[in-house]
Amino acid sequence: MSNKITSFLSILALLIFSNVAFASSTGENEQIDGGAVDTQEEINAYIRHHLQDAHDFTLFTLGESGKHIGFPLPVILWDDGLHVFMSSKFHHGAAVAESNGNYYKLYHGKIYKTNAEGEISYDEDRHPTNARPLDLSITKNVVGMLFAGALLLFGFASLAKNYKNKPIPKGFGRVLEPLVIYVRDEIARPNIGPKADRYMPYLLTAFFYIWLLNLLGLTPLGFNVTGNIAVTVCLALFTFFIVQFSGNKDYWKHIFWMPGVPVPMKILLMPIELLGVFTKPFALLIRLFANITAGHFVVMSLIALTITMKAVFGPIAATGMSFALALFITVIEILVAFLQAYIFTMLSALFIGMAVEEHDHH
Amino acid sequence: MYNLIGAGLIVIGGGIGLGQIGGKAMEGIARQPEAAGKIQTAMIIIGALLEGLAFGALILGK
Numbered sequence: 001m002s003n004k005i006t007s008f009l010s011i012l013a014l015l016i017f018s019n020v021a022f023a024s025s026t027g028e029n030e031q032i033d034g035g036a037v038d039t040q041e042e043i044n045a046y047i048r049h050h051l052q053d054a055h056d057f058t059l060f061t062l063g064e065s066g067k068h069i070g071f072p073l074p075v076i077l078w079d080d081g082l083h084v085f086m087s088s089k090f091h092h093g094a095a096v097a098e099s100n101g102n103y104y105k106l107y108h109g110k111i112y113k114t115n116a117e118g119e120i121s122y123d124e125d126r127h128p129t130n131a132r133p134l135d136l137s138i139t140k141n142v143v144g145m146l147f148a149g150a151l152l153l154f155g156f157a158s159l160a161k162n163y164k165n166k167p168i169p170k171g172f173g174r175v176l177e178p179l180v181i182y183v184r185d186e187i188a189r190p191n192i193g194p195k196a197d198r199y200m201p202y203l204l205t206a207f208f209y210i211w212l213l214n215l216l217g218l219t220p221l222g223f224n225v226t227g228n229i230a231v232t233v234c235l236a237l238f239t240f241f242i243v244q245f246s247g248n249k250d251y252w253k254h255i256f257w258m259p260g261v262p263v264p265m266k267i268l269l270m271p272i273e274l275l276g277v278f279t280k281p282f283a284l285l286i287r288l289f290a291n292i293t294a295g296h297f298v299v300m301s302l303i304a305l306t307i308t309m310k311a312v313f314g315p316i317a318a319t320g321m322s323f324a325l326a327l328f329i330t331v332i333e334i335l336v337a338f339l340q341a342y343i344f345t346m347l348s349a350l351f352i353g354m355a356v357e358e359h360d361h362h
Numbered sequence: 363m364y365n366l367i368g369a370g371l372i373v374i375g376g377g378i379g380l381g382q383i384g385g386k387a388m389e390g391i392a393r394q395p396e397a398a399g400k401i402q403t404a405m406i407i408i409g410a411l412l413e414g415l416a417f418g419a420l421i422l423g424k
Contacts, residue, residue, distance in 0.1 A: 186403075283411070283414030283415065284414070286418045287410065287414040290421055291417070339406075342406075346407060
């Protein structure tokens with residue numbers, strides 16, 4: 001049993017470290033359109049491209065031919081009817097995709113409706129003015145979320161099944177059980193109080209989902225799901241609505257008519273407290289988004305040292321330095337991956353605790 | 363240019379704040395090692411709140 005756990009952990013560690021090693025060795029030859037990345041601008045563009053969502057799953061690009069190795073993902077568009085086709089039709093933005101008489105083109109990661117020649121018109125700021133269909137595609141981030149969801153379902157379903165037969169789980173469940181108990185005893189119960197167990201499903205889901213996606217972001221698969229602001233907005237919205245719907249009379253009273261202070265103060269405090277209702281989840285979403293984005297940015301910038309420092313230190317010293325620094329930051333990022341999941345869950349529990357707390361009235 | 367200066371100011375402010383939180387927590391743990399767990403939890407929460415503030419300013423200023 002412990003063999004399985006050890007092998008799982010070593011595979012995970014291998015995946016994470018191979019990211020650094022692999023990217024260090026091939027970093028010189030990767031670019032959006034293939035070809036070598038040499039200048040500062042190209043490196044910046046490459047990192048920005050990585051941080052964005054994508055319509056195809058590119059694992060790496062061959063330097064000599066500019067050929068992308070990966071697989072296409074389904075594109076689902078709503079544009080006066082459903083249009084479903086594979087993203088390989090776009091040829092990474094080089095070709096116009098035709099679907100039921102409509103033409104679409106991929107430009108900087110976004111899909112625009114065009115004519116048959118694929119012309120895109122621009123305004124003065126070089127922003128496309130073409131119409132954009134409603135994009136419901138299974139993008140790289142969606143694949144990441146589905147993958148994480150499937151892993152969680154698989155892991156926890158087997159854990160739950162284990163409890164039916166005996167009190168101690170075996171296999172992978174033995175790793176999960178202490179984490180579940182940790183979330184319950186260290187995060188939920190001290191912060192929420194007696195009603196904690198009602199909110200455990202949400203807190204556990206948020207904790208494991210964020211943690212797993214943070215860790216997946218460190219593998220060479222190239223997910224950047226929790227570094228996508230739309231994902232963190234959704235997660236924060238869940239916390240926001242749970243807090244508002246579980247708020248008791250005291251919670252609302254403390255917002256709109258603070259007890260124990262003079263009337264002018266009550267009026268003064270009302271807008272401040274009302275603003276606080278929205279700033280709490282806002283800080284939650286910004287924190288997760290900024291931390292993960294910054295982490296990915298730093299790791300990729302350090303990998304890019306191979307290229308930028310080559311002229312100064314020579315190729316071997318530059319690669320060695322970039323490898324050592326990127327490895328160091330990646331290990332820190334593994335800690336950050338846990339810490340951000342912990343903080344998100346902890347603060348969610350704290351806000352829920354504030355909303356359900358029973359006050360003694362003197 | 364100005365937003366870079368602003369980012370520097372945010373980092374200075376955040377650094378001072380984090381230093382205060384970490385330093386005082388360290389002192390507290392040294393005085394009462396048995397309360398280390400509680401102090402650590404409170405420290406992480408306040409650190410996270412500060413971080414949210416600093417990151418919010420960095421993103422709004424970008």
